[in-house]
Amino acid sequence: MPDLTDMDGDLLRRAIDVARRSRAHGNHPFGAVLAHETGQVLLEVENTVLTTRDVTCHAETNLIRLASARWPKATLSQCTLYTSTEPCPMCAGAIFWAGVGRVVYGLSEQELYALGGEGSDGLLLPCREVFGHGGHAVQVLGPALEAEAREVHVGFWTPA
Numbered sequence: 001m002p003d004l005t006d007m008d009g010d011l012l013r014r015a016i017d018v019a020r021r022s023r024a025h026g027n028h029p030f031g032a033v034l035a036h037e038t039g040q041v042l043l044e045v046e047n048t049v050l051t052t053r054d055v056t057c058h059a060e061t062n063l064i065r066l067a068s069a070r071w072p073k074a075t076l077s078q079c080t081l082y083t084s085t086e087p088c089p090m091c092a093g094a095i096f097w098a099g100v101g102r103v104v105y106g107l108s109e110q111e112l113y114a115l116g117g118e119g120s121d122g123l124l125l126p127c128r129e130v131f132g133h134g135g136h137a138v139q140v141l142g143p144a145l146e147a148e149a150r151e152v153h154v155g156f157w158t159p160a
Contacts, residue, residue, distance in 0.1 A: 004104070004141060004144045004145070007039050008080075008082070008104050008141065008144070009144075009145065011033055011035050011039070011041070011080070011082045011104070012082045012084075012104055012105075012106055012144060012145055012149075013145065013148065014033050014041070014044065014082065015031045015032055015033045015044070015082040015083055015084045015106065016031065016084045016106055016145070016148055016149050016151075016152060017031065018031025018032065018033060018044050018045070018046055018059070018084070019031035019046075019047075019059070019084035019085070019149075019152045020152050021046055022046035022047045022048075022059065023152060023156060025046060025051065026050055026051055027046060027047045027048055027049060027050045027051055028047045028049050028050065028058075028156075029047070029084070029152040029153050029156050030046075030047040030058060030059040030060075030083070030084055030085055031044065031045070031046055031047070031059050031083070031084045032044070032045050032059040032060045032062070032063040032081060032082065032083045032084070033045075033063075033081070033082040033083075034063055034067055034079055034080075034081050034082075034100075035079060035080050035082065036075075036078060036079055037078045037079065037080070042067065042070075042071070042079065043063055043066055043067055044063075045059050045062045045063040045066065046059055046062070047059040047062070048062060056090065058088065058090065058091050059083065059084070059091075060081065060083055060087050060091035060094065060095060061090065061091050061094045063081065064081075064091075064094040064095060064097075064098045064100070065094075067079075067098060067100075068098045073098070073099035074099075076098050076099045076100050076101070077099045077100070077101040078101060079100055079101060079102070080100075080101070080102040080103065080104055081095055081100050081102070081103050081104075082103075082104045082105075083103065083104070083105045083106070084105070084106045084107065084149050084152065085105060085106060085107040085108075085109070085112055085117075085149060085153075086105045086107065086108050086109040086112070086126070086127055086142060086143065087103065087105065087127045088109070088123060088125075088127075089123055089125045089127075089130050091127075092127040092130035092131060093130060095127075095131075095138065096130065096131060096134045096136075096138060099136070100138065101137075101138065101139065102138065102139040102140075102141070103127065103131075103138060103139070103140050103141070103142070104140075104141045104142055104144060105127070105140075105141075105142035105143060105144070105149075106142065106143060106144060106145050106146060106148065106149025107143060107146055107149035107150055107153065108142070108143040108146065109122075109124060109126060109127075110124075111143070111146060111150060112153065115150070115153050115154070115157055115158070116157035116158040117153060117156075117157045127140060128140050
């Protein structure tokens with residue numbers, strides 16, 4: 001697995017900051033950032049599951065919904081989606097279908113569930129496994145900066 005570059009670290013920290021905002025806005029603490037390979041940020045999006053009362057409004061699916069309406073697959077294939085936490089199977093599917101070429105994530109799904117994230121009704125399926133069954137490659141880097149990514153979840157899923 002390639003190492004996290006300085007640019008990757010900065011953009012992953014930005015996704016973690018978006019997750020903090022999501023939590024402050026009354027939603028689950030997840031955030032996503034889409035950046036071109038040059039490092040130019042194209043979008044940053046929060047989770048809105050609680051405020052919209054729509055279980056599909058994860059940060060990554062919200063981002064993909066907006067990104068795929070604005071840019072063609074050829075552009076998205078040159079982008080990296082930075083996300084505070086490993087994409088769930090639903091989000092990984094959306095990322096795959098949109099054609100995003102690379103994913104960098106902070107907290108692993110195993111760590112999220114160890115913190116009590118998403119309750120006991122989890123769908124444990126690593127994003128690498130979802131992407132591995134697809135017809136085109138999606139490069140994955142993570143978990144990375146996991147201690148920083150974990151902080152935004154502390155006390156959210158279970159009483160402090």
